[in-house]
Amino acid sequence: MDYIAEGVLQALSLLLAGDEETWDAIFTTMKLSSLSIAVSLALGIPLGFLLGYAEFPGKRICRAVVDTLLALPTVVVGLLVYAFVSRRGPLGELGLLFTLPGVAIGQVILALPVVVAMTATAVESLDRRLSLTLLTLGAGRSQLALASLLESRYGVLLAAASAYGRIISEVGVSMMIGGNIKWHTRTITTAITLETGKGEFAMGVALGLVLLLVAFLVNGSASLLRRRVRT
Amino acid sequence: MTGDALYEVRNLKRAYGTQTVLDAEHLVIPERSVVGFVGPNGSGKSTLLRILAFLDTPSGGSLWFGGRTFWNGGDGDAEGRGSEMSLENARSEVTLLLQEPYLLKRSVFENVAYGLRVRGGLSGEEMRERVFGGLRTVGLDPERFASRAWYQLSGGEAQRVALASRLVLRPRALLLDEPTASVDVQSAARIKEAALRARDEWGTTLVVVSHDILWLNEVADEVVHFYGGKIIGVGPENLVSGPWVEEAGGMVLRRLTDGQILRATRPSGGVSAEAVAAVDPGSLLLALSLPEGISARNALRCSVAQMLYENGTGRVLVKVAAGGLSLTARLTAEAVRELGLHPGQEVLTIVKATAFRWL
Numbered sequence: 001m002d003y004i005a006e007g008v009l010q011a012l013s014l015l016l017a018g019d020e021e022t023w024d025a026i027f028t029t030m031k032l033s034s035l036s037i038a039v040s041l042a043l044g045i046p047l048g049f050l051l052g053y054a055e056f057p058g059k060r061i062c063r064a065v066v067d068t069l070l071a072l073p074t075v076v077v078g079l080l081v082y083a084f085v086s087r088r089g090p091l092g093e094l095g096l097l098f099t100l101p102g103v104a105i106g107q108v109i110l111a112l113p114v115v116v117a118m119t120a121t122a123v124e125s126l127d128r129r130l131s132l133t134l135l136t137l138g139a140g141r142s143q144l145a146l147a148s149l150l151e152s153r154y155g156v157l158l159a160a161a162s163a164y165g166r167i168i169s170e171v172g173v174s175m176m177i178g179g180n181i182k183w184h185t186r187t188i189t190t191a192i193t194l195e196t197g198k199g200e201f202a203m204g205v206a207l208g209l210v211l212l213l214v215a216f217l218v219n220g221s222a223s224l225l226r227r228r229v230r231t
Numbered sequence: 232m233t234g235d236a237l238y239e240v241r242n243l244k245r246a247y248g249t250q251t252v253l254d255a256e257h258l259v260i261p262e263r264s265v266v267g268f269v270g271p272n273g274s275g276k277s278t279l280l281r282i283l284a285f286l287d288t289p290s291g292g293s294l295w296f297g298g299r300t301f302w303n304g305g306d307g308d309a310e311g312r313g314s315e316m317s318l319e320n321a322r323s324e325v326t327l328l329l330q331e332p333y334l335l336k337r338s339v340f341e342n343v344a345y346g347l348r349v350r351g352g353l354s355g356e357e358m359r360e361r362v363f364g365g366l367r368t369v370g371l372d373p374e375r376f377a378s379r380a381w382y383q384l385s386g387g388e389a390q391r392v393a394l395a396s397r398l399v400l401r402p403r404a405l406l407l408d409e410p411t412a413s414v415d416v417q418s419a420a421r422i423k424e425a426a427l428r429a430r431d432e433w434g435t436t437l438v439v440v441s442h443d444i445l446w447l448n449e450v451a452d453e454v455v456h457f458y459g460g461k462i463i464g465v466g467p468e469n470l471v472s473g474p475w476v477e478e479a480g481g482m483v484l485r486r487l488t489d490g491q492i493l494r495a496t497r498p499s500g501g502v503s504a505e506a507v508a509a510v511d512p513g514s515l516l517l518a519l520s521l522p523e524g525i526s527a528r529n530a531l532r533c534s535v536a537q538m539l540y541e542n543g544t545g546r547v548l549v550k551v552a553a554g555g556l557s558l559t560a561r562l563t564a565e566a567v568r569e570l571g572l573h574p575g576q577e578v579l580t581i582v583k584a585t586a587f588r589w590l
Contacts, residue, residue, distance in 0.1 A: 129333035135286055137346035137396065138323040147345075151336055 003201065010202030011209060021182070022206050029168065029187040032100050036107035036167045041160055044112050048119025048159070049149055063120065069113035074106075074172030081106040082176050098179045103187075106173030111163040118162060122155020122229070123148060154228040161222040168214055236295070237262040237404060237436045238283060243292035243302075245278050253278045253460045255292075260438060265430060267447035268440040270457030271470075276440050277330075277408055279457075283438060284327035284406050285318050296321055297403065323350065327406040331413070332393035339366070339384070340377040343396040350400070365399035366392075368428060370421035387418030394422055398429055404436040405429055411443060423450075448541055448548060458507065458590050467541070467548055467559050469510040471495075471587070475502055482584065487531075487554025494528045495587035508587040515560035516581040517549060519570060528584040533558070535576045538567070551580050558582075 014022045051062060083089050085096040085105070096102035130151055134144050149156075171189040178185035180194050188207045196204040238260040245253040253275035260266050260283075268276040281287040282294065285301070294301045301321065326346070334342050343362045347353055353361065363373040369391040376388070384392060390410070397405060407426060411419035427450060429435040441447055447454050448467060456468040471493070475483045478494070483502050485493045495508060521530055533551035541548050547567045549560045558580060562572075572578070 127333055129329055129331065130335075132286060132327075132329060133333045133335070133393075134345075135322060136284060136327045136329070138319075138326070138349045138400070139345075140319055140349070143349055147335070154336070 007201045007205045011204075011206035014202055014206045015209070019203075019206075022203055024183055025186050025188050025191045025207060026210055028100070028185065029189075032103055032107070032174075032187060033164065033167045035100065036104045036111060037160065037164050039104065039108045040111040040115050040163055040167075043108070044115025044159070044163070045119055045156060047112075048116040048156075049123055049145075051116060052120035052123030052152075053145060053148060063117075066113050066117045066120070070117055072110060072113070074110060074170045075176065076172075077106050077109050078173040078176030081109065081173065085177065097177065098181060098185060100178070100185060103174050103178045103185065106177050107167045107170065110170060110173065111167050114163040114166055115159050118159030119152070119156050122152040122159065125155070126151055154225050158222055158225040158229060161218050161225060165215065165218045165222075168218070169211070235262050236260065237264075237297060239293075239295040240279070240283075241293045243279070243282065243294060244290045245275075245282065245287065246290045251290075251460055253282075253289075255279055255460075255462050258455065258462055260436060261452070262436055263430060263434045264452040265427070265437045265439070265450055267444075267451040267454040268438065268457060269442070269444055269447065269454060270463075274457035275460035276455075276457040278460075280327065280406050280408055280438065280440055283404070284325055285321045286327065297324065323400075324403040325406065326397040326400055326402045326404075328390075328394055328397055328408060328410055330409040332390045334381040334384070334389055334392060336381055338377070339371075339379045339381070339392050342381065342392055343399055346396055346400045361399045362395075365395035368398055368425045369395045370417075370425075371395070385415075387414035390414050391418055391421060391425075394425060398425060401429075401433045402435055404438065407437065407439045407441075409440055409442070411441065445537070445539060448539055450542060452542065456509075458509070461590075463509055463588075463590055464511070466544075467512045467561065469512060469515070469558050470507055470590075471510060471556065471558075472505070472507045474504045475506055476504070477502070482528075487556050489554030491531050491554050493531065493556070493582075494584050496584045498589045502589060507590045509590055510558070510582060510586050510588070512548065512559045512561040514583065514586040515558060517551070517560055517562065517566075517570060517572070518579045518581060521579055522581075525581065526583070527581045529580070529582040531556075531580045531582075533578055533580045535572055535574050535578060537574060538572065551578060553580070 051059070051066065081102070084091045085094065085102050086092055087097070096105065126148055130148065131144060134147050139147060169189065171193055174187045174190050175193065178187065178190060180186050180190040188211050192204045192207050236259045240255050240258040243253065243255045244251060268280065270276050278287065282289050289302055291304050293303045299317070335345060340362055343365050344358055347358060347361060363377065366373045366376055371388065371391055394410070405426060410422050410426070414422065423446060426437055430437055439447065439451070453465050454467060455462055456464045458470065471485065473485060475485050477497065478484050481497045482494050483497045487493065531553050533553040535549060536552045536557065537550040539548050541561065546561045547564055549562055549567065549572060551558055551560065560580065
């Protein structure tokens, strides 16, 4: 049992002393997850708003597809993206395999359904009286849409927090597309998975603590947002 | 009456599937007037209010507003309906206060300012002045309330903020759907006051759906009664509901809880137990003792419950009660004085059996 306590102590010293290898994995994770969430939100919020707000034929089917994609296994996404970006794949020319943009593609595929589905739900669950109220105050069609999006902002932020949680904690895509290359594509999750086996227990614990902290912050803000959605 | 017609409605219908919820034959709402809509739940008054606010589309009939035609259809269709553009323009002149207010998830200030921002053309300083003025009109101190968030308000305060956000628009018509039904007494008083002030200051026409008949009779130029989707009369109206029992001699009777009996002429087509009849308050007589040789079939022992001055006619409305039934009689001020009427007094209410109109 000693080695666990020792590992935690060593982990703290790694973090506090600014161990380069440990911190590099943390920075890489932050850079990658920021890129992934930015693209996911840029695509997902407009799509989710359309899905929740507009009426069009096939809307229910779209909704069902998006809901199904919520449960995509990360390794399947990894496999799929690998097939496309590996040298032999249709996007092989771009050289995305074992790069952060390559991993980001996979993470966007994971996070996009979360953003779209939750944004659509937030817009759909707006109070029926909202549009009546806006109309009685003289809002036109585009003002109605804009105000509806603003009214659902807490729901949209909740979608962003949930999507970020999915991105930061996934390991399948990062592993298969990124390859855990030290100083390059090694992220918190791939480092924990692979370095622990090589005896780098303290580093794994240190990174695990950071990941827990991030998860705590994301969930904390999500529960605050959830409360705000209900008022 | 106070001016030209702001609204005119003819054969206006609204149906959901096969169910017709509104069938308003004819109604004129003059500019600068105060009009009350009363009637039981589901009688079509709120539906008409929504159509007047251009939020709902009639299934048939015609509607004119401010000299413009918005729908001009025959029976059962709404041909010649206004374009979306003209509806949007009309909506900027008319505003409706919902029964249950909805506030945007923004500060009180931004809620009140929303309609003004949509319209545009005000500087920051003018905007602030208008919004603060609106809040003061509904009795909310702007210094205390303007920066509050939407969830930091009581139900009555939220309703007042919602009213303020409509008053600042200085609308041509302000439609209120049960504005005081779910608020505290103080808020109700401020809401009533503020609505009437809008009429006095900017000539806003008020259309109010309310169960507060006392208030409506006091302030309204006209009170329109709805029943079963139809307009059944203008002015105070007595509704007598069943159970009715058929009797020999072409009569139907309704037993009151104190054992007295009310008789009405049986309509040619017969009558169901749950039928409702209307009686014009002008056709009710009050007497201290039973006159001799009277032809009327009903002379009910009642007690005077309430008396109020009727706006517009200069008459007095006397509300009498007997055995679970309450009736309103319209009397001249002289008659009230001669009879020495006062609340609590016992009187005989005399009604002819033919005075009942079956709905």
